[in-house]
Amino acid sequence: MKKYLAVIKTEWQRQMTYRINQFTFRIGNIFEILVQILIxxxxxxxxxxxxxxxxxEMITYIIxxxxxxxxxxxxxxxxxxxNHIQKGELSNFLxxxxxxxxxxxxxxxxxASFTIGVALLFNLLLLFFFRNSFIVSKDIFMWLIxxxxxxxxxxxxxxxxxLIGFISFWTVDNAGVFYSINTLAKFLSGNYFPINILPAVFLNFSLAxxxxxxxxxxxxxxxxxxxIRQGLVGLGLEIVWLAILYFAIRVVWKMGLRKYESVGI
Amino acid sequence: MAIIEVKNLSKTYEYYKKQPGLWASMKGLFHREKLYKEAVKEINFSIEEGELVGFLGPNGAGKTTTLKMLSGILYPTSGEAKVLGHIPWKREPKYQKQFALVMGQKNQLWWDLPAMESFILNKEIYEVSDTDFKKNMDELVELLDIKDILDIQVRKLSLGQRMKCELVAALLHKPKVLFLDEPTIGLDVVAQKNIRDFIKDYNRKNKTTILLTSHYMEDVKELCKRVIIIEEGKIGYDGDLASLIEKYAPYKVLKITFEGEGVKEADISKFGEVHQFTPNSITLRVPREKAKNVARDILSSNLPVDDILIDEVDISDVVRKIFSNGK
Known part of the structure; x- marks a missing residue:
């Protein structure tokens, strides 16, 4: 366990080395949110x-x-x-x-813990500017869920x-695959707009x-x-998905290692 | 008991044939021809505790592939290997805590942070106690003389400095077995010598079993009593470095310098095969058993000899010869 805490510590230090990158990324994020609000x-x-x-409600949904x-x-x-897989750095861990x-x-x-801190700060700033359009919830059960x-x-x-990263065990250049999967996932998650403004079939499909x-x-x-009841059901489904994904990762990892060629030398 | 035991170990890589040209690439989208490259073919060897063995071979001979299998990074296609009684590709933490792999062309240090941070992370990964860490650290820092660079971002270090730090990172947990893949590659002669001396010292002091690959014959000459030569995935020689020279170089070299005007090539070529010639200095190859007689003959001839030296053939020449025979 101690070794994994050391991983976190090392990563924090690395993140702090590149604070400008952090900062500029978050500015980009703010623009993305602002564009949605403007539309x-x-x-x-x-x-x-x-x-x-x-x-x-729409502005609250977005923020x-x-x-x-x-x-x-x-x-x-x-x-x-x-990168680890394609450049052979995975060997260091194996x-x-x-x-x-x-x-x-x-x-x-x-x-994430470092980045989330910075991102939260920026978001609170945004929240402050749109405080009149933002609905504040006071339901304690809701907050817990x-x-x-x-x-x-x-x-x-x-x-x-x-799981997506592990695709690199099989194919080399994956930027396109990653991009497409992420865009689809963003759509299905309702990131672009609330998914229920589309016909019900989309929502039902997404719920699964x-x-x-x-x-x-x-x-x-x-x-x-x-x-709240529906929320709890959703949370339950989420946990089932978590278990499925973890299992899938372990299986794909085992298969991937058989393919791994540790290239780069 | 052998520390490293390798039996009929093979590794075959799969790859696809790619014809040049756009049309071929388009055809390749629908049908690709699968090819196989046997990187390592049924190799056998064993290494005893405390040995420092040189693993030689031309590029692509299968050296690195073998080291990777022994480190548990790659699964073999067939065959067996045991290191310290463990099967490497099972990747048991108990085994992993007892060996280290250093690759001269890759780094395991965190690029963006000072080397010290990577050492601390490795300390935790290998579960080294605080006291051992301090003791090993002090010893290694002293031996490699890197006190001043511990707090500098790794990306800003020179290659030589970085290599020293790589070694520290690999040795903090006092591995019993050490795989060194070209630890001196790309270094200048001084840095090469530093690393070499360090490896030699370290092996002697700690009885660490070391398997080393290098393309620099200096490394091999200095460090390894025993060498294993691998060519096209097969072992071509396994034994003493000294007897390698005797076996593959059945002659010695006479280096002779002459005074004054020097000599003509015709005068000297009757003594043996002239290898290098200038009027004032020549190198002559003569059969091993005749070397002494030829030297005496030259000295007692009327040639203006200034100095004469009987030497072994250079190991790099021998290895070059072995490698080119395989082709």
Whole structure:
């Protein structure tokens, strides 16, 4: 256990070395959120209700959704794994008494905890500017379930990234695959817009997949559009997905190692 | 008991044939021809405790592949290997704590941080106690003389400094077995010598079993009593470095310098095969058993001899000869 805490510590130090990178990334994020807010603000000039959302609900959906997705983000973790595999750096881990998957989990915690801190700061700033359009929830049960969903959601996203990163065992240049999968996942999670403004089939399809529990579902819960009971069912489904993904990672890892050629020399 | 035991170990890589040209690439989208490269073919050897063995061979001969299998990074296609009684590719932590792999062309240090941070991380990974860590650290820092560079970002170190730090990172847990893959590659002669001296000292003091690959014959000459030569995945020679020279170089070298005007090539070529010639200095190859007689003949001839030296053939020449025979 101590060795994995050391991984977190080392990663914090690494992150602090590159603080400008951190800072500029977050500025980009803010722009992305602002663009979404602008679009919806423009649309709501003509109408007061879209797919059951009024303006304040939509803005709240966007801000809380992004807040949630920052809390669960692993910031392109699949690239790190892909690099390890493609450049043969994975060998460093295979020859040492450390479990690579556990290493990845702790590395991501070290990496995310630092970044999330910075991202939260920026988001609170945004929240301050849009405080008049933001709905504040006071339901304590909702908050408890939301916290649990954030925690589980973080690992769901992480495990998905690890699984995607492991593709690199089989194919070399994966930027395209990563991009497409991530865009699809973003859509299915409701990151671009609330998924229920589309025909119901999309929502039903998404509910069976893990992505939705990292954005749309908790945001809806926050807005009170999903009951506490439904929220608990969602949390349960999320945990099932977490277990499935963890199992999948272990299986794919074993298969991948058989393919691993430790190239680069 | 042998520390490293390798039996019929083989590794075959799969790859796809890629014809040059765009059209061939397009065809390749639908049908690809799978090819196999046997990197290591049924090799056998065993190494005893405390030995420092040189693992030689041309590029692509299978040296690194073998080291990777012994480190548990690659699964073999067939065959067996045991190091310290463990099967490497089972990757048992108990085994992993007892060996280390250093690759001259790769780094295990955290690029963005001072080397010290990587050492601390390795301390935790290998579960080295605080007292052992301090003791080993002090010893290694002293031996390698790197006190001043511990707090500098690794990316800013020179290659030689980095290699020293790599060695420290690999030795902090006092491994019983050490695999060194070209530890001196790309270093200048001084740095090469430093690393070489360190390896020699370390092996003598700690009785660490070391398997080393290098393309620098200086390394091999200085460090290894025994060498294993691997060519195209097969072992071509396994034994003493000294007898390698006797076996593959059945002659000695006479280096003779002449005074004044010097000599003509015709005058000297009757004594043996002239290898290098300038009027004032020549190198002559003569059969091993005749070396002494030829030297005496030259000295008693009327040639203006200034100095004469009987020497073994250079090991690099021998190895070069072995490698080119295989082709």
């Amino acid at each position: 919806w603000t423009a649309i709501f000039q003509k109408t007061s209700n879209i797919g059951g959302y009024n303006y304040r 809380i959704g992004w807040l949630l997705s920052f809390l669960m983000a692993n910031f392109g973790f699949e690239d790190i794994i892909s 020859s040492k008494p450390i479990d690579y998957i556990n290493y990845l989990i702790f590395l991501s915690i070290g990496r 939301l916290l649990a969903m954030i925690l589980v959601g973080y690992f769901i996203k992480l495990f998905l990234s690890i 997949l893990p992505f939705i529990y990292t954005f749309y579902f908790p945001a809806q819960l926050y807005l009170g559009k999903i009951s």
